[in-house]
Each structure stands twice: as structure tokens, then as C-alpha cells.
Amino acid sequence: MYGWIWRNLPGNAWVKALISLLLILAVVYILFQYVFPWAEPLMPFNDVTVDNQ
């Protein structure tokens, strides 16, 4: 999977490394901005009130 991505990135090794880094950052950003805020309320740490059941 990762090998396939690496082989299909353009340019030489340096360019590939740079693009990989940007891809990783983009994925982390999407996770922190959209995916985790959605998943976090499914965890039990949020229930601190007595009437929201």
C-alpha cells in the first residue's frame, strides 16, 4: 500500500519525500479537524451533566 504510493509519486527521492510529508500533514489535519471531533463525543468523557440522558 505505502510502497505503491511511493512508487507512484513523481520526481526523485527528495521530491517524493517532500510530497509524502505534505500528505501525512494533510491526513493529520483532516483527522484533528474533522474526524476526531466527530468521534470524541462517542467516548464517555463528555457526560458530566445529570439531565442529558
Place this chain on the structure above:
Amino acid sequence: MRVIVRTVSELCITVGTLIVLFVVYVLFWTGVRADSAMNEQIDQLHRQWSKGSVRPAAAAPGEQTVTATRPSPYYYGRAFAIMYIPRLGFTWNKPVLEGTGRDVLAQGLAHYAGTAQLGRAGNFAVAGHRRTYGDPFKDFPALRPGDAVVLTDGTTWFTYRIDKGPYKTVPTDVEVIDPVPRKSGYTRPGRYLTLTTCDPEWGHSHRLIVWAHLDSTQSVEAGEPEALRR
């Protein structure tokens, strides 16, 4: 064969990384976001109060309100007070916002809509996160009867004294925020305060409660109340 093994191991590493990132998000990132949101709320309150646009102070206990000023309403998601609890640390201070939605709890302590306003007759009930989002009520079990819970709305300092707690109950026990909570030991209507958070620390099976009564009030011109002096 080799391709399958490689793909499966890559998937495992990916899932592992995802879990680690999620833990970082919950333990660290929500705290960073909440701390900045709370500081922003407190700064905003101080700015608003220094401009002089403050709501009328509630009457002191026992004092007859002849003019009977109507309390200005709280608006959902809007901060209206700052809470200080010396037992949780001398620098511990958090904004109190109206409403108990998730979005509100992510920015500070949350006042149960429908319970009494700050300093007024009835039960002023506030919820806060035990863990995550800045861990405001992390040391909740350390609260003891006699501890001060001090709040200010910009014009008045309200000093509540804890009478009972931490009391452990179940999430459906909505009686704890009644005007006169049955389990609190209070028998007559008065000016009370209820704090709620979750228990155990990372779970949601129970709630921890403390109850307090309004002990004294003073105007902000009179300086900080005794409970906040070191």
C-alpha cells in the same frame, strides 16, 4: 503471499498510528483548545465588565429587594461569570457559560439552563468536565464541606460554602439540581449552588455532586472576598 502479509502489517501499523493520534487528540489537543477558549471567554468578560455594561447585581441574602430588579437573561453559549475554587488551586478560575451542550462544555463550565441565576433564590447548578477539555474538575473529589466556591458577575462577589459532597449518584438522578435537592440535607428554600461532574474519572457511569449555600456577597468595589486572599 508476501503482498498479503505486507498489506496486513501496513494496515495494523496504520490503525495503531490512528489510535495513538486519537489519544493525543483527546488527552492533549482538547485541553489546548479548551484552555485557549476559556482564556478567551475570561478576557472577553473582563473587557465587557471594564466597559461597565454589567447586569444588575443580585440582592444579598436576607436583603429585601424593594426595587425588585428583573435579572437580565442569560444567553445560550454566552459567558456571564467567573468561578474561583481555592481548593482546586489559587490560580484556578474558569468562565461559566449558559447551557449544558457539548459546545458549551468545551469552552468552560456550563450553567444548567432552567436553574436559578447566580446569587438568586433557588439552585444555581453548574456542570464541568472531569477529564479532557482542560480537565477543569479533575480534583473534584478533593472538595470538602466548608470549602469556598467564589463567583463574580462583574458587579458582585458571591461566596458559596460547600455543605455536602462529593456525593456520588447516577446520571439519571436529576433531583440533585432541584431548587431544594432532597439528598443535600437542605430543608428550606434558599440560595444554593450545585456542581456536577462525571465519575469515575474517564467513565460516565456515575456523577459526583457537591452542594453549597450562599454565604456572603460583596460588591467588586470592596475588593476580593476573604476566601480568595492568600
